[in-house]
Amino acid sequence: MYLDDNPNYKTVWQLAHHWAGLDPDKTDTSAIPSPLREHIIRLVIAIRNRVITARTRSGVVFADNSLITIFEDIPHYIKTRICLTWGIFKKPYLDSLYVKREEVIDLCIKSYCDFPPCWTPKRLPYESSVPKETKNYRPADENEDRIRCQAIASTLWELDPAIHPVHMVQSTILQRFGNGRNYGEETIKDWIKSVDPQKKRKKGAPPKIQYKIPLIKDPQLGN
Structure with a gap:
Protein backbone atom coordinates (compact mmCIF):
# COMPACT_ATOMS: atom_id res chain seq x y z
CA MET A 1 0.00 0.00 0.00
CA TYR A 2 1.18 3.55 -0.75
CA LEU A 3 1.21 4.39 2.97
CA ASP A 4 3.83 1.76 3.75
CA ASP A 5 7.41 3.03 3.96
CA ASN A 6 6.35 6.28 2.33
CA PRO A 7 8.40 9.22 3.67
CA ASN A 8 5.54 11.60 2.88
CA TYR A 9 3.14 9.90 5.30
CA LYS A 10 3.32 9.26 9.03
CA THR A 11 0.72 8.26 11.56
CA VAL A 12 -0.46 10.77 14.14
CA TRP A 13 1.25 8.69 16.81
CA GLN A 14 4.56 8.58 14.94
CA LEU A 15 4.58 12.23 13.90
CA ALA A 16 3.62 13.59 17.32
CA HIS A 17 6.47 11.61 18.87
CA HIS A 18 9.01 12.79 16.30
CA TRP A 19 7.75 16.32 16.88
CA ALA A 20 8.34 15.97 20.62
CA GLY A 21 11.65 14.14 20.18
CA LEU A 22 10.36 10.92 21.74
CA ASP A 23 10.40 7.25 20.79
CA PRO A 24 6.92 6.14 19.64
CA ASP A 25 7.60 2.61 20.88
CA LYS A 26 8.52 3.57 24.43
CA THR A 27 5.72 5.91 25.53
CA ASP A 28 3.51 4.89 28.43
CA THR A 29 -0.01 5.79 27.27
CA SER A 30 -1.09 6.30 30.88
CA ALA A 31 1.52 9.05 31.33
CA ILE A 32 1.67 11.11 28.14
CA PRO A 33 4.22 13.96 28.47
CA SER A 34 2.85 17.47 28.02
CA PRO A 35 4.75 18.29 24.77
CA LEU A 36 3.56 15.05 23.19
CA ARG A 37 0.00 15.69 24.34
CA GLU A 38 0.14 19.13 22.73
CA HIS A 39 1.23 17.77 19.36
CA ILE A 40 -1.38 15.01 19.35
CA ILE A 41 -4.15 17.48 20.19
CA ARG A 42 -2.97 19.87 17.46
CA LEU A 43 -3.14 17.11 14.86
CA VAL A 44 -6.48 15.71 16.02
CA ILE A 45 -8.12 19.15 16.01
CA ALA A 46 -6.77 19.79 12.52
CA ILE A 47 -8.16 16.45 11.37
CA ARG A 48 -11.57 17.06 12.96
CA ASN A 49 -11.78 20.47 11.28
CA ARG A 50 -10.56 19.05 7.94
CA VAL A 51 -7.56 21.38 7.97
CA ILE A 52 -5.45 18.32 7.21
CA THR A 53 -6.60 15.01 5.77
CA ALA A 54 -6.37 11.82 7.78
CA ARG A 55 -6.23 8.46 6.05
CA THR A 56 -6.55 4.93 7.29
CA ARG A 57 -5.93 1.79 5.28
CA SER A 58 -9.64 1.85 4.50
CA GLY A 59 -9.74 5.39 3.12
CA VAL A 60 -10.03 9.06 4.02
CA VAL A 61 -11.51 10.06 7.39
CA PHE A 62 -14.00 12.98 7.64
CA ALA A 63 -14.02 13.31 3.86
CA ASP A 64 -17.21 15.39 3.64
CA ASN A 65 -20.59 16.02 5.27
CA SER A 66 -22.63 13.53 3.26
CA LEU A 67 -24.91 11.21 5.24
CA ILE A 68 -22.99 8.13 4.13
CA THR A 69 -19.66 9.60 5.18
CA ILE A 70 -20.99 10.86 8.51
CA PHE A 71 -22.40 7.40 9.26
CA GLU A 72 -19.11 5.72 8.37
CA ASP A 73 -17.15 8.24 10.44
CA ILE A 74 -19.14 7.77 13.66
CA PRO A 75 -16.37 5.61 15.21
CA HIS A 76 -13.83 8.32 14.38
CA TYR A 77 -16.02 11.04 15.90
CA ILE A 78 -16.25 9.00 19.09
CA LYS A 79 -12.54 8.15 19.28
CA THR A 80 -11.33 11.68 18.54
CA ARG A 81 -13.81 13.06 21.06
CA ILE A 82 -12.46 10.71 23.73
CA CYS A 83 -9.00 11.96 22.88
CA LEU A 84 -9.92 15.66 23.08
CA THR A 85 -12.40 15.48 25.95
CA TRP A 86 -10.81 13.08 28.38
CA GLY A 87 -7.21 13.17 27.22
CA ILE A 88 -7.20 9.43 26.57
CA PHE A 89 -4.71 8.71 23.80
CA LYS A 90 -5.05 5.21 22.40
CA LYS A 91 -1.95 4.18 20.50
CA PRO A 92 -3.62 1.62 18.17
CA TYR A 93 -6.08 4.23 16.93
CA LEU A 94 -3.63 7.14 16.62
CA ASP A 95 -1.18 4.79 14.93
CA SER A 96 -3.80 4.00 12.29
CA LEU A 97 -4.36 7.62 11.20
CA TYR A 98 -1.93 8.76 8.51
CA VAL A 99 -1.28 12.42 7.69
CA LYS A 100 0.55 13.87 4.71
CA ARG A 101 3.79 15.81 4.89
CA GLU A 102 2.80 18.79 2.73
CA GLU A 103 -0.47 19.31 4.61
CA VAL A 104 1.28 19.27 7.99
CA ILE A 105 3.89 21.73 6.73
CA ASP A 106 1.10 23.99 5.50
CA LEU A 107 -0.59 23.69 8.91
CA CYS A 108 2.64 24.73 10.64
CA ILE A 109 3.09 27.73 8.35
CA LYS A 110 -0.45 28.96 8.93
CA SER A 111 -0.29 28.27 12.67
CA TYR A 112 3.18 29.79 13.15
CA CYS A 113 4.42 26.69 14.95
CA ASP A 114 7.68 24.79 14.57
CA PHE A 115 7.94 22.11 11.91
CA PRO A 116 8.35 18.48 12.94
CA PRO A 117 12.12 17.82 12.71
CA CYS A 118 11.51 14.87 10.39
CA TRP A 119 9.59 17.05 7.94
CA THR A 120 11.36 20.40 8.16
CA PRO A 121 11.36 21.80 4.61
CA LYS A 122 14.59 23.02 3.05
CA ARG A 123 12.62 25.86 1.57
CA LEU A 124 9.22 27.17 2.56
CA PRO A 125 6.68 26.41 -0.18
CA TYR A 126 5.09 29.83 0.04
CA GLU A 127 8.17 31.98 0.41
CA SER A 128 7.90 35.31 -1.30
CA SER A 129 10.11 38.36 -1.42
CA VAL A 130 7.00 40.55 -1.44
CA PRO A 131 5.50 40.96 2.04
CA LYS A 132 1.75 40.83 2.49
CA GLU A 133 0.05 44.17 2.82
CA THR A 134 -1.60 45.05 6.08
CA LYS A 135 -4.54 47.37 6.47
CA ASN A 136 -5.23 49.57 9.46
CA TYR A 137 -2.28 47.98 11.26
CA ARG A 138 -4.08 44.63 11.48
CA PRO A 139 -2.24 41.33 10.84
CA ALA A 140 -2.16 40.40 7.16
CA ASP A 141 -3.58 36.92 7.86
CA ARG A 201 -25.62 33.85 27.68
CA LYS A 202 -26.04 35.75 30.93
CA LYS A 203 -24.10 38.99 31.08
CA GLY A 204 -21.45 39.55 33.69
CA ALA A 205 -18.57 37.47 34.97
CA PRO A 206 -18.44 33.90 33.66
CA PRO A 207 -19.66 31.25 36.12
CA LYS A 208 -17.10 29.18 37.99
CA ILE A 209 -17.90 25.66 36.84
CA GLN A 210 -15.90 22.57 36.00
CA TYR A 211 -15.80 22.03 32.26
CA LYS A 212 -15.71 18.62 30.63
CA ILE A 213 -12.35 19.44 29.09
CA PRO A 214 -9.45 21.21 30.81
CA LEU A 215 -8.99 24.77 29.54
CA ILE A 216 -5.71 26.34 30.57
CA LYS A 217 -5.50 30.12 30.53
CA ASP A 218 -2.73 31.38 28.28
CA PRO A 219 0.13 32.40 30.60
CA GLN A 220 0.93 35.35 28.35
CA LEU A 221 -2.37 36.98 29.33
CA GLY A 222 -1.29 37.33 32.94
CA ASN A 223 -3.74 37.31 35.85
Whole structure:
Protein backbone atom coordinates (compact mmCIF):
# COMPACT_ATOMS: atom_id res chain seq x y z
CA MET A 1 0.00 0.00 0.00
CA TYR A 2 1.18 3.55 -0.75
CA LEU A 3 1.21 4.39 2.97
CA ASP A 4 3.83 1.76 3.75
CA ASP A 5 7.41 3.03 3.96
CA ASN A 6 6.35 6.28 2.33
CA PRO A 7 8.40 9.22 3.67
CA ASN A 8 5.54 11.60 2.88
CA TYR A 9 3.14 9.90 5.30
CA LYS A 10 3.32 9.26 9.03
CA THR A 11 0.72 8.26 11.56
CA VAL A 12 -0.46 10.77 14.14
CA TRP A 13 1.25 8.69 16.81
CA GLN A 14 4.56 8.58 14.94
CA LEU A 15 4.58 12.23 13.90
CA ALA A 16 3.62 13.59 17.32
CA HIS A 17 6.47 11.61 18.87
CA HIS A 18 9.01 12.79 16.30
CA TRP A 19 7.75 16.32 16.88
CA ALA A 20 8.34 15.97 20.62
CA GLY A 21 11.65 14.14 20.18
CA LEU A 22 10.36 10.92 21.74
CA ASP A 23 10.40 7.25 20.79
CA PRO A 24 6.92 6.14 19.64
CA ASP A 25 7.60 2.61 20.88
CA LYS A 26 8.52 3.57 24.43
CA THR A 27 5.72 5.91 25.53
CA ASP A 28 3.51 4.89 28.43
CA THR A 29 -0.01 5.79 27.27
CA SER A 30 -1.09 6.30 30.88
CA ALA A 31 1.52 9.05 31.33
CA ILE A 32 1.67 11.11 28.14
CA PRO A 33 4.22 13.96 28.47
CA SER A 34 2.85 17.47 28.02
CA PRO A 35 4.75 18.29 24.77
CA LEU A 36 3.56 15.05 23.19
CA ARG A 37 0.00 15.69 24.34
CA GLU A 38 0.14 19.13 22.73
CA HIS A 39 1.23 17.77 19.36
CA ILE A 40 -1.38 15.01 19.35
CA ILE A 41 -4.15 17.48 20.19
CA ARG A 42 -2.97 19.87 17.46
CA LEU A 43 -3.14 17.11 14.86
CA VAL A 44 -6.48 15.71 16.02
CA ILE A 45 -8.12 19.15 16.01
CA ALA A 46 -6.77 19.79 12.52
CA ILE A 47 -8.16 16.45 11.37
CA ARG A 48 -11.57 17.06 12.96
CA ASN A 49 -11.78 20.47 11.28
CA ARG A 50 -10.56 19.05 7.94
CA VAL A 51 -7.56 21.38 7.97
CA ILE A 52 -5.45 18.32 7.21
CA THR A 53 -6.60 15.01 5.77
CA ALA A 54 -6.37 11.82 7.78
CA ARG A 55 -6.23 8.46 6.05
CA THR A 56 -6.55 4.93 7.29
CA ARG A 57 -5.93 1.79 5.28
CA SER A 58 -9.64 1.85 4.50
CA GLY A 59 -9.74 5.39 3.12
CA VAL A 60 -10.03 9.06 4.02
CA VAL A 61 -11.51 10.06 7.39
CA PHE A 62 -14.00 12.98 7.64
CA ALA A 63 -14.02 13.31 3.86
CA ASP A 64 -17.21 15.39 3.64
CA ASN A 65 -20.59 16.02 5.27
CA SER A 66 -22.63 13.53 3.26
CA LEU A 67 -24.91 11.21 5.24
CA ILE A 68 -22.99 8.13 4.13
CA THR A 69 -19.66 9.60 5.18
CA ILE A 70 -20.99 10.86 8.51
CA PHE A 71 -22.40 7.40 9.26
CA GLU A 72 -19.11 5.72 8.37
CA ASP A 73 -17.15 8.24 10.44
CA ILE A 74 -19.14 7.77 13.66
CA PRO A 75 -16.37 5.61 15.21
CA HIS A 76 -13.83 8.32 14.38
CA TYR A 77 -16.02 11.04 15.90
CA ILE A 78 -16.25 9.00 19.09
CA LYS A 79 -12.54 8.15 19.28
CA THR A 80 -11.33 11.68 18.54
CA ARG A 81 -13.81 13.06 21.06
CA ILE A 82 -12.46 10.71 23.73
CA CYS A 83 -9.00 11.96 22.88
CA LEU A 84 -9.92 15.66 23.08
CA THR A 85 -12.40 15.48 25.95
CA TRP A 86 -10.81 13.08 28.38
CA GLY A 87 -7.21 13.17 27.22
CA ILE A 88 -7.20 9.43 26.57
CA PHE A 89 -4.71 8.71 23.80
CA LYS A 90 -5.05 5.21 22.40
CA LYS A 91 -1.95 4.18 20.50
CA PRO A 92 -3.62 1.62 18.17
CA TYR A 93 -6.08 4.23 16.93
CA LEU A 94 -3.63 7.14 16.62
CA ASP A 95 -1.18 4.79 14.93
CA SER A 96 -3.80 4.00 12.29
CA LEU A 97 -4.36 7.62 11.20
CA TYR A 98 -1.93 8.76 8.51
CA VAL A 99 -1.28 12.42 7.69
CA LYS A 100 0.55 13.87 4.71
CA ARG A 101 3.79 15.81 4.89
CA GLU A 102 2.80 18.79 2.73
CA GLU A 103 -0.47 19.31 4.61
CA VAL A 104 1.28 19.27 7.99
CA ILE A 105 3.89 21.73 6.73
CA ASP A 106 1.10 23.99 5.50
CA LEU A 107 -0.59 23.69 8.91
CA CYS A 108 2.64 24.73 10.64
CA ILE A 109 3.09 27.73 8.35
CA LYS A 110 -0.45 28.96 8.93
CA SER A 111 -0.29 28.27 12.67
CA TYR A 112 3.18 29.79 13.15
CA CYS A 113 4.42 26.69 14.95
CA ASP A 114 7.68 24.79 14.57
CA PHE A 115 7.94 22.11 11.91
CA PRO A 116 8.35 18.48 12.94
CA PRO A 117 12.12 17.82 12.71
CA CYS A 118 11.51 14.87 10.39
CA TRP A 119 9.59 17.05 7.94
CA THR A 120 11.36 20.40 8.16
CA PRO A 121 11.36 21.80 4.61
CA LYS A 122 14.59 23.02 3.05
CA ARG A 123 12.62 25.86 1.57
CA LEU A 124 9.22 27.17 2.56
CA PRO A 125 6.68 26.41 -0.18
CA TYR A 126 5.09 29.83 0.04
CA GLU A 127 8.17 31.98 0.41
CA SER A 128 7.90 35.31 -1.30
CA SER A 129 10.11 38.36 -1.42
CA VAL A 130 7.00 40.55 -1.44
CA PRO A 131 5.50 40.96 2.04
CA LYS A 132 1.75 40.83 2.49
CA GLU A 133 0.05 44.17 2.82
CA THR A 134 -1.60 45.05 6.08
CA LYS A 135 -4.54 47.37 6.47
CA ASN A 136 -5.23 49.57 9.46
CA TYR A 137 -2.28 47.98 11.26
CA ARG A 138 -4.08 44.63 11.48
CA PRO A 139 -2.24 41.33 10.84
CA ALA A 140 -2.16 40.40 7.16
CA ASP A 141 -3.58 36.92 7.86
CA GLU A 142 -6.53 38.17 9.89
CA ASN A 143 -9.14 36.35 7.82
CA GLU A 144 -7.28 33.04 8.15
CA ASP A 145 -6.88 33.60 11.89
CA ARG A 146 -10.60 34.34 12.24
CA ILE A 147 -11.50 31.09 10.48
CA ARG A 148 -8.95 29.19 12.58
CA CYS A 149 -10.33 30.62 15.85
CA GLN A 150 -13.88 29.78 14.80
CA ALA A 151 -12.88 26.22 13.90
CA ILE A 152 -11.13 25.65 17.24
CA ALA A 153 -13.97 27.21 19.22
CA SER A 154 -16.55 25.18 17.31
CA THR A 155 -14.70 21.95 18.08
CA LEU A 156 -14.33 22.77 21.78
CA TRP A 157 -17.98 23.80 22.06
CA GLU A 158 -18.97 20.55 20.40
CA LEU A 159 -17.17 18.79 23.24
CA ASP A 160 -18.62 21.08 25.94
CA PRO A 161 -21.30 23.69 25.05
CA ALA A 162 -21.04 25.17 28.57
CA ILE A 163 -17.63 26.75 27.96
CA HIS A 164 -17.98 30.50 28.47
CA PRO A 165 -16.68 32.69 25.60
CA VAL A 166 -14.33 34.51 27.99
CA HIS A 167 -12.67 31.26 29.00
CA MET A 168 -12.64 30.13 25.39
CA VAL A 169 -10.89 33.30 24.25
CA GLN A 170 -8.33 33.17 27.06
CA SER A 171 -7.47 29.50 26.58
CA THR A 172 -3.97 28.56 25.51
CA ILE A 173 -5.27 26.41 22.68
CA LEU A 174 -7.07 29.34 21.04
CA GLN A 175 -4.47 31.96 21.90
CA ARG A 176 -1.59 29.88 20.61
CA PHE A 177 -2.97 27.68 17.85
CA GLY A 178 -5.59 30.19 16.73
CA ASN A 179 -3.05 33.05 16.79
CA GLY A 180 -5.31 34.84 19.26
CA ARG A 181 -2.26 36.50 20.78
CA ASN A 182 -2.23 38.87 17.81
CA TYR A 183 -5.66 40.30 18.64
CA GLY A 184 -7.69 41.81 21.45
CA GLU A 185 -10.06 39.60 23.41
CA GLU A 186 -13.12 41.52 22.23
CA THR A 187 -12.13 40.92 18.61
CA ILE A 188 -11.89 37.17 19.15
CA LYS A 189 -15.16 37.06 21.10
CA ASP A 190 -16.84 38.80 18.18
CA TRP A 191 -15.37 36.22 15.79
CA ILE A 192 -16.50 33.15 17.69
CA LYS A 193 -19.98 34.29 18.72
CA SER A 194 -21.35 33.02 15.40
CA VAL A 195 -20.40 29.44 16.35
CA ASP A 196 -21.44 29.72 20.01
CA PRO A 197 -24.12 27.04 20.65
CA GLN A 198 -25.61 29.19 23.42
CA LYS A 199 -26.52 32.40 21.68
CA LYS A 200 -28.03 34.03 24.77
CA ARG A 201 -25.62 33.85 27.68
CA LYS A 202 -26.04 35.75 30.93
CA LYS A 203 -24.10 38.99 31.08
CA GLY A 204 -21.45 39.55 33.69
CA ALA A 205 -18.57 37.47 34.97
CA PRO A 206 -18.44 33.90 33.66
CA PRO A 207 -19.66 31.25 36.12
CA LYS A 208 -17.10 29.18 37.99
CA ILE A 209 -17.90 25.66 36.84
CA GLN A 210 -15.90 22.57 36.00
CA TYR A 211 -15.80 22.03 32.26
CA LYS A 212 -15.71 18.62 30.63
CA ILE A 213 -12.35 19.44 29.09
CA PRO A 214 -9.45 21.21 30.81
CA LEU A 215 -8.99 24.77 29.54
CA ILE A 216 -5.71 26.34 30.57
CA LYS A 217 -5.50 30.12 30.53
CA ASP A 218 -2.73 31.38 28.28
CA PRO A 219 0.13 32.40 30.60
CA GLN A 220 0.93 35.35 28.35
CA LEU A 221 -2.37 36.98 29.33
CA GLY A 222 -1.29 37.33 32.94
CA ASN A 223 -3.74 37.31 35.85
